[in-house]
Amino acid sequence: MSAPSGDDSSTDSDGAQQPFYGPFTGPTMHERRARWSLLSRRIAGATSSGKKRRKVEETPRQGRYEYEFDEGDPRRWRLDASKSPWWSDLQHPEVDDETSAAGRRFRHKFRLPYAMAMELVNEAQAVKEFRDKPPGEGGGRGPPRHPLVLKVLAVLSHLGKGMDSESLEDAAQISKSTLGVFIPKFLRWMRDVIYPREVRLPTGDHLDRSMKVYEILGFPGAYCSADGVHVPWDRAPSAQHNDYVGKEGYPTVAF
Numbered sequence: 641m642s643a644p645s646g647d648d649s650s651t652d653s654d655g656a657q658q659p660f661y662g663p664f665t666g667p668t669m670h671e672r673r674a675r676w677s678l679l680s681r682r683i684a685g686a687t688s689s690g691k692k693r694r695k696v697e698e699t700p701r702q703g704r705y706e707y708e709f710d711e712g713d714p715r716r717w718r719l720d721a722s723k724s725p726w727w728s729d730l731q732h733p734e735v736d737d738e739t740s741a742a743g744r745r746f747r748h749k750f751r752l753p754y755a756m757a758m759e760l761v762n763e764a765q766a767v768k769e770f771r772d773k774p775p776g777e778g779g780g781r782g783p784p785r786h787p788l789v790l791k792v793l794a795v796l797s798h799l800g801k802g803m804d805s806e807s808l809e810d811a812a813q814i815s816k817s818t819l820g821v822f823i824p825k826f827l828r829w830m831r832d833v834i835y836p837r838e839v840r841l842p843t844g845d846h847l848d849r850s851m852k853v854y855e856i857l858g859f860p861g862a863y864c865s866a867d868g869v870h871v872p873w874d875r876a877p878s879a880q881h882n883d884y885v886g887k888e889g890y891p892t893v894a895f
Contacts, residue, residue, distance in 0.1 A: 721786045724813040726793055750793055751800035760834075761789050767829065769824075791822050798823055813819045869895045 652811045721727075729749065734740035736754045738747065746754050765788060774786040782883045790812045797811065805816035812819070842850050847863055854862040876884050876891035884891035 688887045692828075695829065718783070718807070719786075719791055719813045724811065726789055726790060726811060730789065750796040752796060754828075757796065758789075761792050763834075764788060764792060764829070766827070770826065770829075771884055786818065790814060791819065791826070792821050795823050795826050870894050 647735040723801075729735060729742070729746055732742040732746075734742045735746050740751050740753075743754060746757075750757060752760075767770065770788060770791075772788050773785045775782070791814065794803075794808045794812045794814065797808060803811070805820055808814075808819050841847075842863060844855045850863040851861070854860070854865075870888055870892035872884065872888075873884060873891040873893045881891060884893070886892060
């Protein structure tokens with residue numbers, strides 16, 4: 641590519657004249673400082689109000705369901721949580737019975753029995769940023785929030801099955817952007833509130849009952865058991881090779 645002849649400047653997209661730099665030249669220190677000063681003023685102007693300036697949208701966004709609802713109807717944009725397939729699980733008359741097919745199916749899906757999941761939902765209702773909010777005009781209320789119970793089920797599905805945001809959106813009928821904000825906040829709340837209260841070493845009568853069970857099973861002195869992970873051991877001693885081979889079929893070390 642040949643360098644421009646005559647004038648050593650070019651015109652940018654805004655029509656302003658910009659100096660031309662050859663393949664082995666660059667802006668001078670004075671020019672760098674001037675550019676940095678201009679960038680600093682732009683950043684200061686954008687943050688002086690304390691809020692990030694939103695990019696001006698030159699073309700209107702297309703509503704998710706604009707083909708169904710008129711202009712101005714909020715249903716053009718929002719998913720309808722009542723169409724979530726999880727609603728049928730929640731409305732089943734036997735879902736609260738852990739021995740029923742519906743109860744077992746619920747526990748298999750969400751890794752918790754219905755009663756425990758509802759206890760979690762009811763406790764979260766006391767948290768202002770999580771609780772269900774009805775629709776209303778003024779006072780910053782706006783449209784209603786999506787049902788908290790579906791958001792909690794999305795959290796349980798994310799933890800239990802590793803479902804991604806798009807899969808959760810299809811199942812809960814709540815946008816992945818909403819769940820992307822809710823799930824991390826809810827997990828932090830569980831870490832700070834639920835975990836310290838529910839996860840602890842047994843004491844007193846609880847400890848005695850646990851030790852009795854393990855004593856009957858042939859493990860006197862034990863009071864709990866934990867899951868482990870088998871890591872392949874490629875250089876296990878040949879003399880003890882068989883001692884470290886289990887169901888995996890190769891030597892492992894358990895942690």
